[in-house]
Amino acid sequence: MTASATRQIAWVYDLNKCIGCQTCSVACKVLWTREEGEKHEWWCSVNTMPGLGTPKGWEEMGGGIDPKTGKPRAGHQPTRGEFGGGFDYNYYEVFYGGTAGKAHLEPQAPREGRWAMNWDEDQGAGEWPNSYFFYMPRICNHCTNPVCLEACPTGALAKRDDGLVLRDEDVCMGDRFCMEACPYKKIYFNYERRVAQHCIGCFPRIEAGVAPACVRQCPGRAVFIGYIDEEGSAVNNLVKKWKIALPLHAEAGTGPNVFYVPPLSPHRLNDDFSIDYKTPRIPPEYLESLFGPEVHTALATLSSEMEKVRGGGTSEMLKTLIAYKWQELLGPFTVDPADIVPTV
Amino acid sequence: MKVATVNAGADLADPASQAWSGVTAEAVALAPVPLAAQPTEYIREAWANRAYGKTAEARVAAATDGKKLYVRVEWADDAAPNAEFQDAVGAVLGDGPLDTLGSAASPVTLWYWENGRGALNLVSKGPGVVTKGDASAVGGTGANSGGKWAVVVSGPASASKGKLGVAVWNGSNEERAGLAAVSRNWLSLE
Ligand code: SF4
Numbered sequence: 001m002t003a004s005a006t007r008q009i010a011w012v013y014d015l016n017k018c019i020g021c022q023t024c025s026v027a028c029k030v031l032w033t034r035e036e037g038e039k040h041e042w043w044c045s046v047n048t049m050p051g052l053g054t055p056k057g058w059e060e061m062g063g064g065i066d067p068k069t070g071k072p073r074a075g076h077q078p079t080r081g082e083f084g085g086g087f088d089y090n091y092y093e094v095f096y097g098g099t100a101g102k103a104h105l106e107p108q109a110p111r112e113g114r115w116a117m118n119w120d121e122d123q124g125a126g127e128w129p130n131s132y133f134f135y136m137p138r139i140c141n142h143c144t145n146p147v148c149l150e151a152c153p154t155g156a157l158a159k160r161d162d163g164l165v166l167r168d169e170d171v172c173m174g175d176r177f178c179m180e181a182c183p184y185k186k187i188y189f190n191y192e193r194r195v196a197q198h199c200i201g202c203f204p205r206i207e208a209g210v211a212p213a214c215v216r217q218c219p220g221r222a223v224f225i226g227y228i229d230e231e232g233s234a235v236n237n238l239v240k241k242w243k244i245a246l247p248l249h250a251e252a253g254t255g256p257n258v259f260y261v262p263p264l265s266p267h268r269l270n271d272d273f274s275i276d277y278k279t280p281r282i283p284p285e286y287l288e289s290l291f292g293p294e295v296h297t298a299l300a301t302l303s304s305e306m307e308k309v310r311g312g313g314t315s316e317m318l319k320t321l322i323a324y325k326w327q328e329l330l331g332p333f334t335v336d337p338a339d340i341v342p343t344v
Numbered sequence: 345m346k347v348a349t350v351n352a353g354a355d356l357a358d359p360a361s362q363a364w365s366g367v368t369a370e371a372v373a374l375a376p377v378p379l380a381a382q383p384t385e386y387i388r389e390a391w392a393n394r395a396y397g398k399t400a401e402a403r404v405a406a407a408t409d410g411k412k413l414y415v416r417v418e419w420a421d422d423a424a425p426n427a428e429f430q431d432a433v434g435a436v437l438g439d440g441p442l443d444t445l446g447s448a449a450s451p452v453t454l455w456y457w458e459n460g461r462g463a464l465n466l467v468s469k470g471p472g473v474v475t476k477g478d479a480s481a482v483g484g485t486g487a488n489s490g491g492k493w494a495v496v497v498s499g500p501a502s503a504s505k506g507k508l509g510v511a512v513w514n515g516s517n518e519e520r521a522g523l524a525a526v527s528r529n530w531l532s533l534e
């Protein structure tokens with residue numbers, strides 16, 4: 001069981017480009033979680049922020065590493081109800097039941113306590129006309145210090161040489177200490193097969209040179225992948241060189257390898273509807289609670305690059321973020337999956 | 345502990361079967377697997393101030409029909425079931441350290457039964473440090489009535505001459521892996 005890798009695959013999600021379309025989450029679902037016991041599993045989830053998220057209230061569930069002691073911190077194992085979802089719907093009744101105008105599509109689960117991935121989609125925060133929200137896709141962070149791996153008594157988890165954190169489901173006993181320890185709560189439990197499951201980084205695609213489904217399918221051109229250690233790669237530039245892509249809840253201490261370009265927002269409106277040019281609508285302290293104090297510099301850098309371009313200048317950074325050629329998002333994983341000849 | 349020999353055809357697999365009425369059960373004292381022996385720092389930290397292995401006693405009986413060894417374990421558990429974790433029991437066989445459910449150098453065998461999951465054949469090299477073996481070699485049936493579990497686990501009769509321990513997991517207390525109550529002493533089967 002190795003917990004260190006020589007290379008590290010990393011993702012960058014540009015939250016200024018994510019349109020919350022859920023193509024990434026559905027692409028992942030269609031590819032990986034359509035089998036027994038996987039109905040409620042969304043290895044890639046996209047939630048409106050601020051919000052309680054997936055699983056419900058995950059940011060308050062503990063886990064990760066205690067910065068004072070350097071030891072793993074106790075965490076809560078998200079329950080089936082906190083993940084929610086996996087509903088059956090009354091399709092038959094609505095489409096063939098002769099109930100036109102009366103029945104409508106509805107999850108077949110008690111109304112009380114219903115929850116699912118992105119259940120609080122339309123909520124956001126703030127008061128009109130200064131309400132605000134943004135979308136945040138989340139996958140396993142394939143952490144540099146994967147506490148999930150350390151917590152597992154059976155040795156079911158391993159960090160590969162390319163940095164992906166993978167689970168051997170034949171070894172997993174379903175003890176779920178990984179789910180408690182993971183501060184991102186990105187591990188699901190399959191109640192039918194009694195094993196825990198999480199994002200596999202589309203490793204069979206990676207091995208064939210194909211980008212993961214969440215990256216390749218994104219119509220917003222919002223997701224970058226590549227080796228963080230490779231100088232000149234988009235992910236290295238965004239994270240290390242320009243420092244405009246930041247980890248989520250870095251204070252959890254696991255060294256996540258999914259990074260986010262934080263969202264800029266429109267200016268606030270004053271009571272008389274004049275524009276308050278000094279104050280962004282998304283409170284900077286909220287973004288700081290997610291991405292750390294570096295978020296302010298990152299946002300300032302983005303703004304000044306945009307100013308530069310508006311003034312007729314050019315910006316490598318903005319060119320990268322815009323991704324005029326979408327293949328630039330894919331790092332070294334540019335193979336078209338249609339060109340792969342199945343071997344089985 | 346005497347392994348009762350029962351006619352082939354007796355339904356020893358069923359804990360409620362009449363076949364068990366003539367088999368003497370022994371009261372066995374259990375103790376929690378030591379915290380310090382828990383295999384990962386996460387488990388040791390998370391359970392440092394949480395009691396586990398609370399089941400203090402089990403009644404154990406053993407019988408064979410010549411083909412298989414059957415171990416019947418009965419213990420009191422009237423806690424409301426937990427939606428996430430299930431009650432479970434294991435017959436521990438072998439020669440390793442019992443209090444830690446084996447060690448890397450001296451693994452033990454666990455005929456493990458979990459409510460809702462059935463029987464698993466595990467090799468245990470420490471608390472929760474298990475690998476799955478051929479499950480078809482083992483069996484298990486259990487029922488809870490009147491606040492009491494009665495479970496029979498079974499495996500090859502070749503185990504009838506060795507040493508036996510039992511381990512109990514209380515699902516309502518989120519006990520799983522090495523968070524178990526284990527019999528304090530080996531029973532010698534004869
Ligand atoms: S596919 Fe792209 S734009 Fe759509 S939700 Fe996912 S990251 Fe956002």
Ligand code: SF4
Binds near residue numbers: 183186
């Ligand atoms: S995000 Fe959670 S599951 Fe993924 S590597 Fe990090 S700790 Fe493990």
